[in-house]
Amino acid sequence: MTRVFSRAGCWLAVATIVTASLFSPSVVAAKKLNVITATTDLASLAQEVGGDKINVESMAKGYQDPHFVEAKPSFLLKLQRADLLVVVGLQLEIGWLPPLITQSGNSRIQVGANGYLDASQFAEILEIPQGSITRAMGDVHPLGNPHYWLDPDNGRRVAKGIAGKLGEMDPQDAAYFQQRDQDFERRLAEADKKWQADMKPFHGRKVITYHNSAPNFAHHFGLNVVGFVEPRPGIPPTPSHTLDVINMMKRDHVKVIMVEPYFDRKTPDSIARESGGTVVEYLPSVGGVKEVTTYFQLFDYDIALLTKAFQANP
DSSP states (O other): OOOOOOHHHHHHHHHHHHHHHHTSHHHHHHOOEEEEESSHHHHHHHHHHHGGGEEEEESSOTTSOTTSOOOOHHHHHHHHHOSEEEEOOTTTTTTTHHHHHHHHOOGGGSTTSTTEEEGGGGSOOOOOOOSOOOGGGOSOOTTOOSOGGGSHHHHHHHHHHHHHHHHHHOGGGHHHHHHHHHHHHHHHHHHHHHHHHHHGGGTTOEEEESSSOOHHHHHHHTOEEEEESSSSTTOOOOHHHHHHHHHHHHHHTOOEEEOOTTSOSHHHHHHHHHHTOEEEOOOSSTTSSTTOOSHHHHHHHHHHHHHHHHHHOO
């Protein structure tokens, strides 16, 4: 006997199959974690270990000062969809991110929730202040210097921490994240050998930076930061301090001034002219220029700039 299906029955069968497939383990497992990071550096590290199992976006751009990011409505949309929020911590984002987290209404990423990850817990932190801190000291971070990602060893530690968190949130892919992390560690160790070799001839070289954003970089690569264009963190340069920097550079034979791309070049260029030095506009973050899109390229770029400047200014 020929079995006849009605059109309504046909659609019901199709709907049943589609509905079942949506909730099957294979489809559920295919859902990617939405990861939002405060900075591009954290996004790059998350991508390294998360691979194609995550969607990752940064709120701050690599050419922006991460202390002072303009809060945009689009940030709220990103945060509302986030499964995991990764922050630099150490109060780096205190001026713009906390209100956004609260306003997002996303319970998964509130401070202390399972989807909130402070990456500083995995890093070696330098310059933790001792004693009382006052506003007269400038924008001093009471928990330590937050620019820790500029040390590849900290990049390795943070990547491992993110991989662990991703595995906790997505146990089915935990082995995948761990494998990605191990591969990242191997490639980072190989790259660091070259970076260290390139910088070895310049160990001990004295440099000036605009802001105090390079202690971890200097520590890892053997540089000696002896002063800053800012008289105090976050305080614009003054004529008297600028003169002090010029005199110090002449006296101590300091030839290189490292300046972040988001600061005005007028004062450091003036200091360089008066002292016989040179300004290097180095990148503190991935994406500071469009061709630097990965954590590896960040160090490739900065070390190439610095070695060229040191060679030209012995």
